[in-house]
Amino acid sequence: MDDAIRKAEILIEALGYIHAFRHRQVVIKLGGSAMEEPAALRSTLQSILFLAAVGLRPVLVHGGGKPIDRAMTAANLPTKKVLGRRYTDEATLAIVAKVLREDINDSIVRQMRELGGRAVSLHTGSTQALFGERLKLKGPDGELVDLGNVGEVNKIDGDLISSFTDAGLIPVLPCLAYDAHGNWLNVNADTAAAAVAGFLKAAKLILLTDTPGILRDRQDPKTLISSLNEAESRKLIAEGIIDSGMIPKVEACFDCLRSGVEQTHVIDGRLRYSLLLEIFTKSGIGTEIRL
Numbered sequence: 001m002d003d004a005i006r007k008a009e010i011l012i013e014a015l016g017y018i019h020a021f022r023h024r025q026v027v028i029k030l031g032g033s034a035m036e037e038p039a040a041l042r043s044t045l046q047s048i049l050f051l052a053a054v055g056l057r058p059v060l061v062h063g064g065g066k067p068i069d070r071a072m073t074a075a076n077l078p079t080k081k082v083l084g085r086r087y088t089d090e091a092t093l094a095i096v097a098k099v100l101r102e103d104i105n106d107s108i109v110r111q112m113r114e115l116g117g118r119a120v121s122l123h124t125g126s127t128q129a130l131f132g133e134r135l136k137l138k139g140p141d142g143e144l145v146d147l148g149n150v151g152e153v154n155k156i157d158g159d160l161i162s163s164f165t166d167a168g169l170i171p172v173l174p175c176l177a178y179d180a181h182g183n184w185l186n187v188n189a190d191t192a193a194a195a196v197a198g199f200l201k202a203a204k205l206i207l208l209t210d211t212p213g214i215l216r217d218r219q220d221p222k223t224l225i226s227s228l229n230e231a232e233s234r235k236l237i238a239e240g241i242i243d244s245g246m247i248p249k250v251e252a253c254f255d256c257l258r259s260g261v262e263q264t265h266v267i268d269g270r271l272r273y274s275l276l277l278e279i280f281t282k283s284g285i286g287t288e289i290r291l
């Protein structure tokens with residue numbers, strides 16, 4: 001009986017958060033790392049359907065770094081990373097676009113429909129919502145670095161995204177932008193998700209990845225840092241405690257917080273229902289990143 005009452009109390013606790021976030025857009029970024037395990041992905045997609053069912057307006061932006069790496073290997077093409085971004089020549093771009101749109105995006109939308117939800121792919125032609133230009137990244141000596149067809153988002157069709165969330169559908173966007181000529185640009189998925197969240201002034205940006213959050217010692221999950229501000233993050237980056245794929249996540253969080261997003265979190269996409277634990281419980285999980 002106690003157990004049954006505890007379960008009911010959990011639902012009542014969730015009710016407060018449902019009221020707080022109802023009708024609000026929540027941008028969820030799924031990294032390639034968080035999609036490696038099919039059962040974990042399924043529970044994440046179920047969680048997103050739950051959010052929509054209780055009146056939140058989730059928007060899903062996904063990457064796919066790991067599957068892209070595998071497709072590059074299968075095509076006998078070398079993977080070249082420059083300052084954490086994939087050098088994207090024409091052959092690489094064709095693979096990136098195929099993996100993101102035809103493999104990952106289609107699969108997510110199909111799985112959501114199989115789970116009883118209503119999701120819609122937003123990419124290509126009249127449903128393209130991300131627009132951008134080539135990323136002008138400076139190297140350590142201030143020189144411009146050539147990254148090929150790598151972009152940054154400079155415009156978002158927020159009306160298109162909102163028209164779907166208003167209708168109760170879940171938009172699913174790959175991290176690809178159109179340039180001014182309608183050609184694809186490969187955008188880092190954390191920065192693409194942050195651009196979407198910032199433009200929509202979302203209540204939250206939640207980045208799902210393959211660690212419990214930001215750890216002081218990556219080998220020890222007990223060293224999870226539950227909350228980090230900008231000064232603390234910069235110090236951890238300088239000390240090398242935050243590095244590689246975690247740096248664009250932290251930067252993405254600051255960017256969208258400055259654009260008016262209320263809360264940003266890095267959480268474990270491998271943990272079943274981590275999204276629900278983050279949104280609907282007082283303690284939350286993972287790392288909250290604040291200004």
Ligand SMILES: Nc1ncnc2c1ncn2[C@@H]1O[C@H](COP(=O)(O)OP(=O)(O)O)[C@@H](O)[C@H]1O
Pocket residue numbers: 030031032033034063065066208209210211213214215216218241242243244245246247
């Ligand atoms: N302080 C840190 N705590 C946890 N993970 C970190 C940290 N610094 C760097 N990382 C790395 O960041 C990775 C997540 O980034 P990435 O591989 O790009 O994931 P995604 O595919 O989800 O974008 C982790 O697997 C880990 O190796």
Ligand SMILES: CC(=O)N[C@@H](CCC(=O)OP(=O)(O)O)C(=O)O
Pocket residue numbers: 030031032033062063064065066068084085086096150151175186187188189190
């Ligand atoms: C420019 C650039 O590096 N783009 C990324 C896009 C995918 C991505 O960011 O996926 P994750 O979120 O899984 O890392 C890439 O080609 O890997």
